Amino acid sequence: MVEGTWRGDLSSVHCDLMEGDKAERAIDWWDRSVAAEQSFSDRTFSQEFVRAKGRVKDRIEPEGEYKAVCSAQFSEGWSTGDYAPIAGRPPG
Numbered sequence: 001m002v003e004g005t006w007r008g009d010l011s012s013v014h015c016d017l018m019e020g021d022k023a024e025r026a027i028d029w030w031d032r033s034v035a036a037e038q039s040f041s042d043r044t045f046s047q048e049f050v051r052a053k054g055r056v057k058d059r060i061e062p063e064g065e066y067k068a069v070c071s072a073q074f075s076e077g078w079s080t081g082d083y084a085p086i087a088g089r090p091p092g
Contacts, residue, residue: 002068002084003046008076013038015047015070018083019058027058027066036070045070 002015013036019027029052036047047070060066071081 001046001048002070003044004070004082005044006072007043008074010038010040010043011073011075013045013047013070013072015068017049017086018067018069019061019064020067021065028052028056029058029060 004013006013015036016026017030019025030049031052034048034050036045038045047068049068066086067083068086069081069083071079073079
């Protein structure tokens with residue numbers, strides 16, 4: 001689970017689960033149909049990374065490095081993003 005806050009007039013937030021020391025590639029382990037939840041009144045968001053059902057190419061490596069990467073689009077036309085290392089490992 002990733003949680004965050006913002007200032008300004010947010011339009012949308014998108015988060016992804018990346019693998020590699022420098023967040024080199026997105027992995028298909030998680031179900032991308034689970035969108036980030038946004039509370040416009042509290043100016044917060046959260047993204048839960050839920051394991052995808054069925055066939056997925058990627059597996060979680062116990063020794064791998066993973067990061068949550070989120071970007072936000074604002075109504076003024078600008079965007080921003082940030083990332084955070086995943087504490088522990090997603091269940092594999």
